[in-house]
Amino acid sequence: MRDAHAGLTRFDEFRKSLGIAPTMLTSRLAALTEDGLLEKRRYSERPPRDEYVLTEAGRDFLPVLFAIGAWGRKHRGGGKVTRFFDAETGTEIDPVTIDRETGAPVGTRAIRIAMPE
Numbered sequence: 010m011r012d013a014h015a016g017l018t019r020f021d022e023f024r025k026s027l028g029i030a031p032t033m034l035t036s037r038l039a040a041l042t043e044d045g046l047l048e049k050r051r052y053s054e055r056p057p058r059d060e061y062v063l064t065e066a067g068r069d070f071l072p073v074l075f076a077i078g079a080w081g082r083k084h085r086g087g088g089k090v091t092r093f094f095d096a097e098t099g100t101e102i103d104p105v106t107i108d109r110e111t112g113a114p115v116g117t118r119a120i121r122i123a124m125p126e
Contacts (some may be wrong), residue, residue, distance in 0.1 A: 044069035
């Protein structure tokens with residue numbers, strides 16, 4: 010998902026960036042497509058070639074990816090952790106998840122959980 014948000018769409022681009030076996034990448038792309046985060050589109054008929062583009066659900070995943078990255082930097086910073094930068098300003102993105110209704114950062118107020126009926 011990170012690479013798709015960075016603009017990669019083609020199998021070879023993903024494989025080069027991720028450095029994983031083609032069979033594993035095929036499996037991951039199929040799962041992301043099946044889950045509705047990516048859409049497979051044909052860009053060449055001869056030879057047949059497909060690209061993988063973000064769906065609306067995939068684009069909506071970006072804030073989640075940022076939040077996971079921030080958590081990893083804070084709590085698992087001992088290893089290699091992906092960092093995100095604003096393309097225009099060059100500053101590192103430090104995400105904060107807020108409640109749209111109150112504007113309060115999530116995790117700073119008591120919550121109530123309602124299970125579906």
